[in-house]
Amino acid sequence: MNMESAKKGERTDIERGHAFHLLYEMLRIRRFEERCAELYSASKIRGFMHLYVGEEAVAVGVIDALKPEDSVVATYREHGHALIRGIPAGAIMAEMFGKVEGCSRGRGGSMHLFDDKTHFYGGNAIVGGGLPVAVGMALACKMKKEKGVTCCFFGEGAVAEGEFHESMNLAALWKLPVIFVCENNLYAMGTALTLSESVTDISKKAESYNIISDPVDGMDVLAVEKAAQKALTAVRSGNGPYFLECRTYRFRAHSMFDPELYRKKTEVEEWKKHGPIVRFTRYLKENDLLNDKDLDDIEQKIASEIEEAVAFADAGRPEPVEDLTRFVYSEGGKS
Amino acid sequence: MNTRDREITYREAVREAIREAMQKDDRVFLMGEDVGRYGGCFAVSKDMLNEFGQERIRDTPLSESAFVGAGIGAALGGMLPVVEIMTVNFSLLALDQIVNNAAKYLHMSGGLFNVPVVIRMATGGGKQLAAQHSHSLEGWYAHIPGIKVLTPATIEDARGMLWTALMDPDPVLIFENNTLYNMKGHLPANPVPVDIDHAIVRRPGTDITVITYGVGLFKALDAAEKLSEDDIETEVIDLRTLRPLDDETFLASVAKTHRVLIVDEGWRSGGISAEISARIMERSFYDLDAPAERLCGVEVPMPYAGHLEQAALPQTEDIISIVKRMVKSNG
Numbered sequence: 001m002n003m004e005s006a007k008k009g010e011r012t013d014i015e016r017g018h019a020f021h022l023l024y025e026m027l028r029i030r031r032f033e034e035r036c037a038e039l040y041s042a043s044k045i046r047g048f049m050h051l052y053v054g055e056e057a058v059a060v061g062v063i064d065a066l067k068p069e070d071s072v073v074a075t076y077r078e079h080g081h082a083l084i085r086g087i088p089a090g091a092i093m094a095e096m097f098g099k100v101e102g103c104s105r106g107r108g109g110s111m112h113l114f115d116d117k118t119h120f121y122g123g124n125a126i127v128g129g130g131l132p133v134a135v136g137m138a139l140a141c142k143m144k145k146e147k148g149v150t151c152c153f154f155g156e157g158a159v160a161e162g163e164f165h166e167s168m169n170l171a172a173l174w175k176l177p178v179i180f181v182c183e184n185n186l187y188a189m190g191t192a193l194t195l196s197e198s199v200t201d202i203s204k205k206a207e208s209y210n211i212i213s214d215p216v217d218g219m220d221v222l223a224v225e226k227a228a229q230k231a232l233t234a235v236r237s238g239n240g241p242y243f244l245e246c247r248t249y250r251f252r253a254h255s256m257f258d259p260e261l262y263r264k265k266t267e268v269e270e271w272k273k274h275g276p277i278v279r280f281t282r283y284l285k286e287n288d289l290l291n292d293k294d295l296d297d298i299e300q301k302i303a304s305e306i307e308e309a310v311a312f313a314d315a316g317r318p319e320p321v322e323d324l325t326r327f328v329y330s331e332g333g334k335s
Numbered sequence: 336m337n338t339r340d341r342e343i344t345y346r347e348a349v350r351e352a353i354r355e356a357m358q359k360d361d362r363v364f365l366m367g368e369d370v371g372r373y374g375g376c377f378a379v380s381k382d383m384l385n386e387f388g389q390e391r392i393r394d395t396p397l398s399e400s401a402f403v404g405a406g407i408g409a410a411l412g413g414m415l416p417v418v419e420i421m422t423v424n425f426s427l428l429a430l431d432q433i434v435n436n437a438a439k440y441l442h443m444s445g446g447l448f449n450v451p452v453v454i455r456m457a458t459g460g461g462k463q464l465a466a467q468h469s470h471s472l473e474g475w476y477a478h479i480p481g482i483k484v485l486t487p488a489t490i491e492d493a494r495g496m497l498w499t500a501l502m503d504p505d506p507v508l509i510f511e512n513n514t515l516y517n518m519k520g521h522l523p524a525n526p527v528p529v530d531i532d533h534a535i536v537r538r539p540g541t542d543i544t545v546i547t548y549g550v551g552l553f554k555a556l557d558a559a560e561k562l563s564e565d566d567i568e569t570e571v572i573d574l575r576t577l578r579p580l581d582d583e584t585f586l587a588s589v590a591k592t593h594r595v596l597i598v599d600e601g602w603r604s605g606g607i608s609a610e611i612s613a614r615i616m617e618r619s620f621y622d623l624d625a626p627a628e629r630l631c632g633v634e635v636p637m638p639y640a641g642h643l644e645q646a647a648l649p650q651t652e653d654i655i656s657i658v659k660r661m662v663k664s665n666g
Contacts, residue, residue, distance in 0.1 A: 071412075105445025114444035121411060121448065126435050132401045133436060136408020136416075143364070143390065143414060150408075163431070166401030173396065327446040328480045330504035 014222065019289050022064070022221050024298050026056040026277050029080035031302050032089060035310065036079065036096065036110075040256050044313075045096045048125075049110045050077040054251035057276035058183050059084050061224025062151065062244070065232050069148040072118070073134040076111035076125040077183075081153060087115045089305055090312030099316025106319055107327065119148075127188075128161030130154060131180070135167050138176035138241075149235050150178045156245075157188025159202055168209040168241075175240035179231050180206065182243070183218065185250040190262035206243035218246030219276045251275065339524050346516040348490045349379050349455075351526075352497035353417060357387055360415060363501060366393035366402055367419030376421045377457055377516050403429035403454060407437050407506075410452040415501050420456040423472045423510065437506040438481030449504045453497065458486075459512040459550055459600055460648055466636035469644070471549075471600040473510040474607030477577035483507045484578040485531055488552040490520035492575060495529035503531070512550040531576050534584040540570035542662050543594040546585050546611055548574040551598045551649060558654035567662050577607055585611065586619050593624040594661050598649050603631035625664045630657055 033051045040049055052059065059080040063072065066085075074081045082092050087103050095102025096110050104114045104123070112123035121137070124130035134152035141148045158164050159182065171178050182202055186193050193200050206213040212234060216227040224246055231242040249271040253260050260268075272278075284290035343351075356363045364387075365380060371394040374381035384392045395402040399420060406418035420426045426433065433454065440448045460469035477484045485500060485507060487493045493511065500507035537552060538559050545555045552573045559569035570588050574580070589595050595615060597608040608629040615627050633647040 102445070104443060104447070107445045108443045112443040114447050116447045122440075122443065124436075126431055129404070129431055129435055132404020132432055133408040133411065135401065136405035136410070137412040138408070139405055140409040140412025140414045143409070144412070163400050163404070166396070166398035167404070169396055170398060170401045170405060327442045327444075329483075330441060330449045331446070 014289070016289050019284055020294070020298070022060055022225070023277070023280055023284065023290070024302070025060045025064070025084055026221060026280065027298060028302050028305070029056045029059065029083055030277060031299075032083060032306055032309075033079055035306050037252075037256075039096075039310070045110065046098070047109050047111070048076070048255050048257075049096070050255050051252045052077050052080040054271065054275055055183055055185060055218065055248045056080055057221035057224050057280075058181065058218045058246040058248055059153075061221045062181050062228040065225060065228040066149070066151055069146070070119065071121060071137050071148060071150045073121045073130040073137070073150060073152045074123060075127075075130065075154055076123065077155070078113055078123055078153070079110070082113040082115070082120060082123075085115070085120050086118045087113065087120060089309035091115075093309040093313035094316045097313040097316060098318065099313060100319040101312065101316040128154065128158040128163035131158065131163050131167035132170075134178055135171045135176060138171065138178035139174065141177055142174070147236070148177070149232060151181060152178060153181045153183060155188065156182055156184040156186070156193055156202055157191075157196070159205060160188070160196055168206055168211060171241040172209045172211050175238070177235050177238070178241045179228075179235050180211075180241060180243045182245045183248055184245055185248050187250065187254070187263065189254045190258070192262070203243065203245040206245075211241050211243045213243040213245065215245045215247060218248030219274050219279060221276055221280055341522050342519050343490060343522050344516065345490055345493050345511070345518045345520070346377065346379055348493040348522060349497070349511060350381070350383070352494050353380065354383065354386070356417070356498055356501055357391060360501070362413065362415040363417065364391040364393065364414065365417045365419060366395055366406065368395055368397055368421055370394060370419050375419065377513065379516070380419070399425055399428035400432055404432040404436065406452045406454065407432055407440075407450050410450045411440070411448055416452050417497070417501070418452060418454045420454060422468055422513070423456050423458040424467055424470060426454075426456055426472070433476075433482070433506075433508070434479055438479050441505065442481060450506050451501070451504050453500045453507050453509060455509045455511060457513040458510040459514060460632075460637050460644060461514040461550070463639055463641050463644060464637075465639040469637035471632065473508070473577055474599065474601040476508055477580075477607055477610070479578070481505070482578065483531065483576065485509045485576050486548040486574065487511065488515070488549050488573055488575070490518070490522050491526065492529055494522060494526045496531055498528040499531045502528075507531070510549065514550050532579070532581065534572055534574045534576070534581040536570060536584070536588065537573045538569065538571040540568035540592065542568045542592060543596065543658055544570045544572060544585065544588040544592045545596050545598060545654065545658070546572045546574060547598040548577065549600070551600065554649065554651045555598055555654055557651045558658065561651075561655055562658055565659070567658060569658060580611065580614070582614055582618070586615065589615055589619045590622045593622055595623070595627045596630060596654065596657055596661060597627065598630045598654060600632045600648055602634050603629060604634065606631055625661050628657060628661060630654060
């Protein structure tokens with residue numbers, strides 16, 4: 001079931017608890033990042049910070065369909081993915097505050113969130129650079145005859161990189177258990193897709209490598225979830241990689257330094273009308289699956305989680321400068 | 336296991352090392368361009384496909400970035416990959432993966448994710464392969480914190496360094512000088528893994544220290560032999576590992592001989608010789624009777640013509656004449 005196929009007022013087969021969960025997770029990302037933006041302005045967070053606002057349905061729909069043994073390789077716009085995958089909000093916030101309690105001990109920052117418990121492999125800030133690594137992780141899984149799938153997120157900008165094409169080829173050639181999720185938000189930083197690609201239908205590029213490729217409405221969380229489940233079933237059956245092109249839109253600037261000279265405000269406003277959260281909220285209300293009281297409860301719960309995260313990050317310790325050169329090489333232990 | 340001393344080639348030593356690693360540990364596999372059916376562009380992995388099968392001897396497409404990155408990913412996923420890049424010149428296509436990922440994951444993740452990948456590649460000139468196949472960029476890689484850079488020169492090191500590198504939790508790059516593959520040498524019975532942390536004095540001497548690595552070792556040893564006929568005793572140090580550098584071994588030698596020449600095939604400006612020279616100046620300045628000197632590759636893209644190529648590379652005769660001049664200078 002997706003939102004398009006259900007008529008207004010028509011009862012759907014979506015279970016209420018699950019609907020709440022999807023909405024809750026999207027709102028968690030949204031509110032968390034709005035708070036991040038405030039904290040950036042307050043100089044609590046520094047460096048580059050890239051917000052995911054507008055694209056939440058993609059991370060929520062895909063990651064919700066993953067299993068604990070699966071691995072995630074994400075980009076520098078990964079706060080949402082990290083949250084949904086289960087890294088505690090406090091550890092993410094502390095990372096952005098540069099504290100030792102951060103999920104990467106304050107060594108990574110906003111662009112390099114890592115976590116071993118949830119198999120979260122970054123936080124990769126070289127566009128396209130995570131794809132070969134994801135291919136290798138899937139190769140390891142296959143060679144060890146383990147069940148896990150590697151889920152690799154990247155933007156449509158990465159499609160112009162050679163590493164994208166090399167990785168598609170290798171994953172398909174070796175039939176590796178990897179799901180490629182292209183978050184096509186139409187702009188590679190400030191360069192529109194139409195100005196950077198000779199073929200703008202990205203799913204066709206994956207198809208040309210004999211990879212099953214699905215374009216999906218990335219603003220519709222139910223559609224994303226359904227497509228992800230289908231993709232993961234195919235990958236788990238050993239048929240090799242699968243490609244999801246999630247067509248989405250970034251509501252905010254590329255990073256905190258971007259004056260957005262490359263697109264019209266009216267374009268952004270138009271997309272916002274179809275945002276994943278307003279759309280899903282409206283859909284749930286129209287189907288009597290959600291009322292204002294429910295929404296208030298969700299918002300309150302999220303607000304308290306975020307405030308706890310901020311307090312945790314605030315109370316965190318800066319790592320002693322004497323430890324500066326740690327983690328360049330492993331400390332003891334063998335591979 | 337071989338219980339008797341043997342004469343084998345450098346190529347066979349590397350092959351034996353890979354075979355033994357694959358026999359010992361299921362996590363080890365070899366991947367790279369033409370490592371399988373072709374047998375490796377320098378024939379290092381000849382016949383290994385038959386022995387281990389295509390799952391563990393993986394021919395890759397010509398995609399250096401993808402298969403080096405896949406090696407990094409496989410290492411993160413619990414395997415112990417040996418990735419072969421044909422030559423260091425092609426490794427530039429994988430520089431993003433080596434420098435931005437392999438070298439940095441441990442640090443970026445605050446110590447969570449180490450990358451136990453081994454990346455082997457041929458290096459060096461001398462075979463008239465011209466400007467895009469002949470350079471020695473290992474000194475460049477030695478600039479990067481987070482990776483280790485090995486330069487086995489002897490048969491024993493070619494045989495023994497690989498296992499140590501595989502057991503190292505962090506990324507290790509191994510540079511095999513292409514002119515050494517046919518070199519024959521003595522391998523002791525029951526070869527064992529060797530350490531990758533120390534330089535070694537290959538020939539003791541009292542008058543001057545020559546610091547080098549890789550193919551430079553044999554040129555330096557030749558030179559030392561000839562210089563000895565003129566009563567000049569040269570101490571020859573084989574660095575073995577360019578990162579981390581074993582300062583103590585060469586500083587101790589300089590303290591003894593008071594003169595030092597550094598020999599490497601890489602370009603002179605900003606090269607590994609410059610780094611070694613700087614460390615000697617910082618810590619052993621007052622031990623020196625003469626300025627530290629460098630003999631490096633001439634700063635030119637490698638020409639094809641044989642006589643020009645040889646002129647661009649450090650030669651035994653160059654070492655002899657520089658050493659004679661340095662030793663004669665007042666101390």
